[in-house]
Amino acid sequence: xxxxxxxxxxxxxxxxxxxxxxxxxxxxxxxxxxxxxxxxxxxxxxxxxxxxxxxxxxxxxxxxxxxxxxxxxxxxxxxxxxxxxxxxxxxxxxxxxxxxxxxxxxxxxxxxxxxxxxxxxxxxxxxxxxxxxxxxxxxxxxxxxxxxxxxxxxxxxxxxxxxxxxxxxxxxxxxxxxxxxxxxxxxxxxxxxxxxxxxxxxxxxxxxxxxxxxxxxxxxxxxxxxxxxxxxxxxxxxxxxxxxxxxxxxxxxxxxxxxxxxxxxxxxxxxxxxxxxxxxxxxxxxxxxxxxxxxxxxxxxxxxxxxxxxxxxxxxxxxxxxxxxxxxxxxxxxxxxxxxxxxxxxxxxxxxxxxxxxxxxxxxxxxxxxxxxxxxxxxxxxxxxxxxxxxxxxxxxxxxx
Amino acid sequence: xxxxxxxxxxxxxxxxxxxxxxxxxxxxxxxxxxxxxxxxxxxxxxxxxxxxxxxxxxxxxxxxxxxxxxxxxxxxxxxxxxxxxxxxxxxxxxxxxxxxxxxxxxxxxxxxxxxxxxxxxxxxxxxxxxxxxxxxxxxxxxxxxxxxxxxxxxxxxxxxxxxxxxxxxxxxxxxxxxxxxxxxxxxxxxxxxxxxxxxxxxxxxxxxxxxxxxxxxxxxxxxxxxxxxxxxxxxxxxxxxxxxxxxxxxxxxxxxxxxxxxxxxxxxxxxxxxxxxxxxxxxxxx
Numbered sequence: 001x002x003x004x005x006x007x008x009x010x011x012x013x014x015x016x017x018x019x020x021x022x023x024x025x026x027x028x029x030x031x032x033x034x035x036x037x038x039x040x041x042x043x044x045x046x047x048x049x050x051x052x053x054x055x056x057x058x059x060x061x062x063x064x065x066x067x068x069x070x071x072x073x074x075x076x077x078x079x080x081x082x083x084x085x086x087x088x089x090x091x092x093x094x095x096x097x098x099x100x101x102x103x104x105x106x107x108x109x110x111x112x113x114x115x116x117x118x119x120x121x122x123x124x125x126x127x128x129x130x131x132x133x134x135x136x137x138x139x140x141x142x143x144x145x146x147x148x149x150x151x152x153x154x155x156x157x158x159x160x161x162x163x164x165x166x167x168x169x170x171x172x173x174x175x176x177x178x179x180x181x182x183x184x185x186x187x188x189x190x191x192x193x194x195x196x197x198x199x200x201x202x203x204x205x206x207x208x209x210x211x212x213x214x215x216x217x218x219x220x221x222x223x224x225x226x227x228x229x230x231x232x233x234x235x236x237x238x239x240x241x242x243x244x245x246x247x248x249x250x251x252x253x254x255x256x257x258x259x260x261x262x263x264x265x266x267x268x269x270x271x272x273x274x275x276x277x278x279x280x281x282x283x284x285x286x287x288x289x290x291x292x293x294x295x296x297x298x299x300x301x302x303x304x305x306x307x308x309x310x311x312x313x314x315x316x317x318x319x320x321x322x323x324x325x326x327x328x329x330x331x332x333x334x335x336x337x338x339x340x341x342x343x344x345x346x347x348x349x350x351x352x353x354x355x356x357x358x359x360x361x362x363x364x365x366x367x368x369x370x371x372x373x374x375x376x377x378x379x380x381x382x383x384x385x386x387x388x389x390x391x392x393x394x395x396x397x398x399x400x401x
Numbered sequence: 402x403x404x405x406x407x408x409x410x411x412x413x414x415x416x417x418x419x420x421x422x423x424x425x426x427x428x429x430x431x432x433x434x435x436x437x438x439x440x441x442x443x444x445x446x447x448x449x450x451x452x453x454x455x456x457x458x459x460x461x462x463x464x465x466x467x468x469x470x471x472x473x474x475x476x477x478x479x480x481x482x483x484x485x486x487x488x489x490x491x492x493x494x495x496x497x498x499x500x501x502x503x504x505x506x507x508x509x510x511x512x513x514x515x516x517x518x519x520x521x522x523x524x525x526x527x528x529x530x531x532x533x534x535x536x537x538x539x540x541x542x543x544x545x546x547x548x549x550x551x552x553x554x555x556x557x558x559x560x561x562x563x564x565x566x567x568x569x570x571x572x573x574x575x576x577x578x579x580x581x582x583x584x585x586x587x588x589x590x591x592x593x594x595x596x597x598x599x600x601x602x603x604x605x606x607x608x609x610x611x612x613x614x615x616x617x618x619x620x621x622x623x624x625x626x627x628x629x630x631x632x633x634x635x636x637x638x639x640x641x642x643x644x645x646x647x648x649x650x651x652x653x654x655x656x657x658x659x660x661x662x663x664x665x666x667x668x669x670x671x672x673x674x675x676x677x678x679x680x681x682x683x684x685x686x687x
Contacts, residue, residue: 221416311521
């Protein structure tokens with residue numbers, strides 16, 4: 001009896017050990033799932049692309065710690081597109097035909113994404129992308145955006161901005177719209193013009209400049225001369241800093257001011273940017289941080305970004321969109337237990353994915369869902385969300401001069 | 402379209418003069434190198450931005466006064482310029498070949514700056530940025546005033562050297578007819594190094610002015626190429642006074658265009674002037 005019991009115990013222990021080792025054996029025997037993408041690791045877009053690289057590394061490491069995808073290790077094949085959209089096209093072609101990746105992840109930024117989208121379409125591959133600035137250009141039915149700005153942000157996002165102002169401490173009556181002619185900026189500024197007219201506000205100034213404009217002095221002088229209650233600045237990158245510098249030189253500070261897609265780190269450090277408004281999908285405070293995975297991601301990102309000497313270590317739009325893109329891909333693969341692009345695309349179009357941005361859907365025009373853009377403001381040297389109230393940082397309210 | 406107020410127009414003209422001073426300062430070295438050494442030095446822009454970054458690093462991180470950084474930047478840029486001249490001289494490059502070589506150098510310096518300071522924009526916050534004069538309703542920011550004063554002082558000094566000194570006469574003679582100048586015992590090799598170094602040193606000074614008055618990022622240097630080339634061609638190759646005067650004409654034209662019409666029309670001004678010069682006075686570019 002005793003012998004039999006011992007035998008049974010040994011058998012059970014051996015079986016348990018074998019079954020525990022099975023996934024490890026499978027992990028070791030099966031080839032990894034290869035996810036291919038390019039990023040602008042060098043060239044003028046490299047600073048922001050480094051954010052996407054770091055987020056991808058953090059995500060894939062964590063994913064593999066959790067057992068990978070479908071019990072297989074995940075390998076990220078990343079190539080440098082040198083900030084060139086034409087090179088991105090060539091490299092995506094290589095990723096599919098030569099590297100034979102299982103899945104694709106999008107590049108950064110709009111030009112590169114559109115190039116990659118063309119290649120993905122040719123090979124019927126799903127393309128999840130981070131920050132495409134012009135939704136109307138996304139014509140391929142198996143592309144999925146991770147930046148939840150809705151299919152028509154020229155109407156919806158601009159409406160959110162003016163709604164926030166109308167409910168703010170000093171609803172404006174007159175507006176100056178000054179904007180870069182950079183494509184993803186310009187259509188939003190034109191949308192702002194339409195929205196302000198619909199809301200009965202008066203446009204006292206409209207100015208456009210070419211991307212790369214050097215001298216913002218005359219633009220600042222014209223804004224000052226127009227005396228608007230609110231200045232909409234169709235800014236990308238440094239434009240906002242340069243305009244604020246020029247305004248400071250003539251002792252002018254706009255009563256209320258908005259910057260569309262500024263370089264967030266450099267703008268927030270300017271003393272004259274106090275009270276500046278912008279849009280966001282994620283900031284480092286509740287309720288964003290209380291979403292699953294968010295707090296853990298922020299902690300890891302801070303550590304790794306500081307180690308990599310990033311000038312700004314906070315998680316905001318770019319990092320959040322990048323993390324979301326990986327969540328979308330993981331969500332679809334896990335739900336369908338498949339790597340078939342058609343199966344993944346069909347599932348994504350019919351289901352929501354829970355991400356750190358919120359619950360995303362892809363069943364609208366161009367596979368865009370809801371516009372989840374919120375209004376943030378520079379307060380005490382930090383960006384905080386101020387509108388809508390349910391997404392505002394604890395205790396934060398919009399301020400005006 | 403309503404006519405802009407007098408204050409707006411005057412402030413815009415001032416802004417144009419300040420921008421033009423920087424065009425002139427950058428154009429001075431480029432034009433002298435092109436006109437007297439037959440080297441079209443695109444690396445001139447890279448040296449200017451490298452200087453802007455060195456100024457930023459020393460001032461923002463090591464807390465050195467931005468103007469004092471010139472003490473290190475000027476000799477460093479002189480050495481870089483002389484080094485580059487050694488290359489062009491060693492391989493006896495034609496102006497077009499020098500354009501290609503220095504374009505490559507521009508890319509190398511850009512990559513170096515991206516590696517050291519990233520592609521992210523940087524802004525030097527100095528006490529000079531807070532200082533400004535008031536002239537009635539008009540504002541004169543100190544960094545821009547300093548740029549204008551430096552541009553005028555350096556331009557006049559270079560003009561005087563070229564006009565009145567033996568060195569200046571030797572440089573002009575070498576550019577005019579090198580073999581005859583050599584027959585008169587002019588040491589063209591030494592003068593070439595001296596001039597190339599001086600041109601790059603002036604680019605270094607322009608870089609410090611850029612750091613004082615504007616945000617900087619490595620790729621921004623390309624935005625200056627077109628307008629500074631226009632200033633050089635309009636001012637005349639090898640001319641000392643020309644680039645500054647032409648720069649101010651272009652700067653004021655751009656600023657007034659921005660004040661009166663749409664700012665997006667401003668770049669057309671410099672390039673229209675450039676095309677007109679090429680069509681009407683092709684002899685200015687040899």
